Amino acid sequence: MKSNPQLEVHPDAESLNAFAEQALSKHERELMLEHLGGCGRCRQVVYLAQEAALAPAMNEAAEFRPEMNHAAAFGNAAAMAPALAVPRARGSDEDKTHVQRARGWFWGWHLAWVPVAALTAIVGVAVFVRVERVEPGFESDKKPLVVLRQSAPQQVAKNAEPLPPAKGAAGNVKPAAGPGTPKPAALKASSAAERAPEGMRRADAAAPAPPAIQADGNRRLASERNGSGMEAEARKQSFAAQTNAELSKQSAPAPAELTPQPALSARRFDEKSASETADKTHGMAGAYEASRGAQAVAVARAAELKSESSGSFEVSVQGLSAAKNAGTRKAKMMVLPSGLRPISTVSRRDYTLAIDMSGELFLSQDSGGHWEPVARQWSGRAVAVRIQGGLKLSGAAAAGTFGAGSAEDRAANRGRSNDSNLDGAAFPGTIFEIVNDRDEVWISVDGKSWTAK
Amino acid sequence: MPSQSVDITRPGGISVLPGGVDAALVEELWRESDSASYGLSAGEVAGILHRVGNLQGFGLGQELAKGAIPSRQQQGTFFRGLKLVDLVLAQACAQGNEKAWEHFLALYQQPLLRAAIAITGSVTLGSDLADQLYAELYGLTTRDGERRCPLDSYRGRGSLIGWLRTTLAQRHVDHHRHTHREEPIEEFDAPAPETAPGKPDGELTVLAKAIEGALIATRGEERLLLASYYLDGRTLFQIGQMLHVHEATVSRKLRRATDDIRKKVLKSLQSHGLSRRGAEEALGVDPRDLDLNLKKLLQNSQTDTFQEKGAR
Numbered sequence: 037m038k039s040n041p042q043l044e045v046h047p048d049a050e051s052l053n054a055f056a057e058q059a060l061s062k063h064e065r066e067l068m069l070e071h072l073g074g075c076g077r078c079r080q081v082v083y084l085a086q087e088a089a090l091a092p093a094m095n096e097a098a099e100f101r102p103e104m105n106h107a108a109a110f111g112n113a114a115a116m117a118p119a120l121a122v123p124r125a126r127g128s129d130e131d132k133t134h135v136q137r138a139r140g141w142f143w144g145w146h147l148a149w150v151p152v153a154a155l156t157a158i159v160g161v162a163v164f165v166r167v168e169r170v171e172p173g174f175e176s177d178k179k180p181l182v183v184l185r186q187s188a189p190q191q192v193a194k195n196a197e198p199l200p201p202a203k204g205a206a207g208n209v210k211p212a213a214g215p216g217t218p219k220p221a222a223l224k225a226s227s228a229a230e231r232a233p234e235g236m237r238r239a240d241a242a243a244p245a246p247p248a249i250q251a252d253g254n255r256r257l258a259s260e261r262n263g264s265g266m267e268a269e270a271r272k273q274s275f276a277a278q279t280n281a282e283l284s285k286q287s288a289p290a291p292a293e294l295t296p297q298p299a300l301s302a303r304r305f306d307e308k309s310a311s312e313t314a315d316k317t318h319g320m321a322g323a324y325e326a327s328r329g330a331q332a333v334a335v336a337r338a339a340e341l342k343s344e345s346s347g348s349f350e351v352s353v354q355g356l357s358a359a360k361n362a363g364t365r366k367a368k369m370m371v372l373p374s375g376l377r378p379i380s381t382v383s384r385r386d387y388t389l390a391i392d393m394s395g396e397l398f399l400s401q402d403s404g405g406h407w408e409p410v411a412r413q414w415s416g417r418a419v420a421v422r423i424q425g426g427l428k429l430s431g432a433a434a435a436g437t438f439g440a441g442s443a444e445d446r447a448a449n450r451g452r453s454n455d456s457n458l459d460g461a462a463f464p465g466t467i468f469e470i471v472n473d474r475d476e477v478w479i480s481v482d483g484k485s486w487t488a489k
Numbered sequence: 490m491p492s493q494s495v496d497i498t499r500p501g502g503i504s505v506l507p508g509g510v511d512a513a514l515v516e517e518l519w520r521e522s523d524s525a526s527y528g529l530s531a532g533e534v535a536g537i538l539h540r541v542g543n544l545q546g547f548g549l550g551q552e553l554a555k556g557a558i559p560s561r562q563q564q565g566t567f568f569r570g571l572k573l574v575d576l577v578l579a580q581a582c583a584q585g586n587e588k589a590w591e592h593f594l595a596l597y598q599q600p601l602l603r604a605a606i607a608i609t610g611s612v613t614l615g616s617d618l619a620d621q622l623y624a625e626l627y628g629l630t631t632r633d634g635e636r637r638c639p640l641d642s643y644r645g646r647g648s649l650i651g652w653l654r655t656t657l658a659q660r661h662v663d664h665h666r667h668t669h670r671e672e673p674i675e676e677f678d679a680p681a682p683e684t685a686p687g688k689p690d691g692e693l694t695v696l697a698k699a700i701e702g703a704l705i706a707t708r709g710e711e712r713l714l715l716a717s718y719y720l721d722g723r724t725l726f727q728i729g730q731m732l733h734v735h736e737a738t739v740s741r742k743l744r745r746a747t748d749d750i751r752k753k754v755l756k757s758l759q760s761h762g763l764s765r766r767g768a769e770e771a772l773g774v775d776p777r778d779l780d781l782n783l784k785k786l787l788q789n790s791q792t793d794t795f796q797e798k799g800a801r
Contacts, residue, residue, distance in 0.1 A: 049655040053647035056655070058733055060646075066709060073712030074787060077662055079721060084608050084658035086730055089651065091607030 046078050047071060056082055056089075372398050373407050380420045384466055389421045389483050397421065397470065399483045413486040416472035424467040424479065510538050511561040518568055522577040527592035529581055537580040538568060545644060575652075576645030583641040585628065597650060604654045608661050618661060622653075692763075696771050697779050699757035703750045704786045711746040716787045718743055 047055075047068060054060045055068045072079050370390075372378055378390035378398075388400040390407070395417035397410040470478045470486060477489040515538060519531040547559040548567040559567070578596075581589035601622070606615030624630070628638045643652050707715070710732075717723040717731075725736035725743075732739065751772070758768035 048642065049652055049659055050642060050644050050646055052659075053651040053655040056731065057647040057651055069713050070709030073707075073709045073716055076716070076721065077666065079713070079717060080662050081655060081658040082731055083721075083723065083727060084661065085651070085654040086727070088604035088607040088654045088658065090730075091603060 046075065052078060052082055053085070056085060370404050372396075373409065374398075380418075380422075382421045382423050382468065384423060387483070389468055391418045391421050391470070395419065395473075397483075410484055410486075414470055414472055414476070414478045414488070416474050416476065418470045419473050420471040422469050422471070424469045510535060510542060511564060514561055514565055514568070517565075518573060522573050524574075524577045524581065524589075527578075527581070527586075528588040529577065529586065533581065533586075534577055537577055537584075541571075541576060541580065541644065542567065571645035572648055573645065575649030576643065579640040579643040579645075579649055579652075582626070583628075583638040583643075585636075590627070597653060600650055601653050601657070604650075605657050605661075608654075608658055618657060622657060622660065692771055693774065693778055693780075695758060695761045695763070696754070696774065697781050699754045699761070700750075700779070700781060701786055702757055703753035704783070706753065707746065707750065711742070711749070712787055714739065714743050714746055720784055720787060 051060070051064070051068065055065065055072075058065075060068060072082065370378065372390060372392045374392045374394060374396050376392035376394060376396075379393050381388060381390040383389075383403070386401060386403045388404050389410075390398050390400070390404075392398065397412075397418055398407040399410050400407045466481070468480045468483050469489070470480070472478075478486040479489050480486045512535075515535040516531055518538060519525070519529075519534040522529075522534060524534055542559075542564065545567075547564055548570065549559055549563065578589055578593055582593050602616065602619045605619035605622075606612050609615045609618055622639075625637075625639050628636045630637045639656065643649060704712075704715075714728060717728050718725075725739045729736040729739045754772065755765070755768045758771055759765060763771060
């Protein structure tokens with residue numbers, strides 16, 4: 037049987053404590069070192085006592101209380117005692133938690149860089165992901181002016197056309213000013229305007245009324261807030277709303293025929309919601325108002341462009357379906373043969389037209405698989421492409437499902453779509469439009485041959 | 490607890506009190522000890538000082554045994570080298586002074602509890618440990634019919650709170666070591682039977698002896714560093730805290746210690762007839778092939794100076 041190497045004779049607490057506090061003479065210290073070198077038990081005692089000496093400092097800091105500080109300030113140790121006494125239930129979980137919390141606080145100073153680094157990494161990833169997500173659809177961030185003029189109609193088209201016939205605004209509208217040159221306010225608000233569709237999408241269910249259709253007083257306030265440029269845009273918005281209303285009276289089917297989805301009807305504008313919006317907007321902070329104003333500009337532009345077409349509801353419904361149209365999204369994500377990303381696209385089935393940032397038009401008949409350039413037949417720089425639909429809307433079509441409806445309708449549409457080729461109208465009843473930077477419009481039925489409107 | 494107070498002051502004023510403690514010095518030390526705040530008289534303090542001075546020989550060692558009477562200056566140097574405030578309080582508590590005990594509780598109850606919690610890592614175990622020590626400190630333990638108080642062993646060389654922490658740590662370590670041996674047999678993982686050891690290679694035997702000799706020859710501090718770092722797994726910071734040096738110093742000392750051991754081993758191997766290159770190659774053998782118990786070697790301390798007489 038092996039002998040136990042552990043020493044059975046140990047220094048007492050007095051000596052160990054004196055060693056820890058360096059109160060031993062040199063000779064005694066040498067002896068103590070000699071013993072500690074060979075005695076695991078005494079080493080453990082010294083280390084534990086040392087840890088315990090550090091722990092109270094942590095606990096006192098962690099359990100700091102004002103009354104304790106007060107007592108300490110007056111040197112009243114007896115008064116400190118109850119302040120330090122923290123009653124705790126005896127339970128292993130709580131015990132551990134308490135000890136770990138104290139240790140965590142202390143060691144947190146040493147490991148402060150770990151959470152900082154983790155936080156930095158998270159923020160970095162979030163920013164990266166955000167940029168990656170935003171970049172494809174918002175290339176125009178780099179060109180705010182073009183964005184405001186080009187993408188706003190698209191975004192309106194993409195976002196399910198929340199612009200029903202403007203009842204409330206129709207009576208108060210004034211003639212819109214011409215497009216003119218972009219104003220600084222509009223420039224400033226362009227990025228917010230681009231984000232408007234996203235916000236509008238989120239606000240589908242419980243959103244405030246679209247700012248494009250505001251009561252007159254509110255619109256005036258917005259104009260004042262956003263400067264002269266915003267005022268012009270607001271007039272334009274009013275005009276667009278009026279035009280929309282008139283057009284909807286002319287071309288929209290009877291309510292019995294048209295069975296809009298709840299989302300659409302929820303967005304229907306009326307006087308009440310307009311006044312509510314006005315009240316809300318009136319009390320909001322400037323930054324938020326600027327953002328809302330920017331949205332108003334974007335939607336007003338959309339309304340204006342839309343109102344130039346004869347079938348605004350067609351555009352609306354197509355916009356709704358286009359928002360869901362993978363071909364359009366795919367096209368916007370693509371890089372055109374020119375090496376540039378598209379700034380404006382329109383799709384009908386597999387038929388896609390896209391304008392790149394230099395104003396060149398490209399046509400794809402396979403949902404963006406292959407592109408062919410379209411010879412320039414227009415003046416200026418093309419900034420937007422869109423569909424001017426002349427189709428008679430069925431109820432289902434009004435509800436946002438293109439080609440849906442009765443079986444006969446679907447069959448007819450299918451037949452028309454099967455006929456889609458380039459020797460004539462790609463889609464009967466469908467007219468593509470190009471808008472240049474002077475708001476002049478060219479139309480085409482096949483996307484290749486364009487004539488001025 | 491019965492209150493005991495010993496008044497050894499005598500009317501008329503005596504310059505030298507029994508035990509050789511100067512009365513004027515007692516008066517000074519009584520004020521310095523702040524023992525009046527818990528009702529201790531100068532006479533009681535004088536009794537405590539007398540006892541402590543005699544037990545420790547006033548720091549004079551062998552001279553006192555020869556009958557030398559310490560001078561007032563020597564007494565003052567000795568007592569002021571101690572933690573006088575703590576010492577007087579501890580001795581008063583050990584003697585059963587109720588007010589001193591209350592003062593002690595007011596000062597050390599919470600720090601002691603926190604220390605116990607820190608040592609055990611648990612509020613429950615820490616409270617139990619602290620309560621157990623309180624009971625002993627209060628004098629509930631009797632031995633041979635006499636009331637035993639661990640505070641009686643406190644000599645004032647270190648702080649009283651440090652002494653209390655060390656005592657708690659001792660209790661905890663001893664308890665752990667006792668209960669560790671009482672593990673249920675189900676949890677005991679029996680080692681595989683040892684295979685019959687083959688005849689050790691001559692070179693390995695030489696190497697093992699060289700290492701053993703090098704380790705035994707290490708100084709106390711080097712051995713402490715090696716044991717703390719390699720056996721106990723302490724960090725450089727912890728070792729530095731214990732020795733009151735920077736961890737970089739500990740690192741340097743450790744490297745120096747290992748280099749010294751390596752040199753000694755190489756030298757020993759060369760003295761056994763190996764070439765320098767052969768000795769270095771011998772150091773590259775698999776440590777598992779060596780029949781060495783480093784823990785046993787490092788713990789084979791020669792000193793028996795210390796005797797655990799306090800706090801028991």
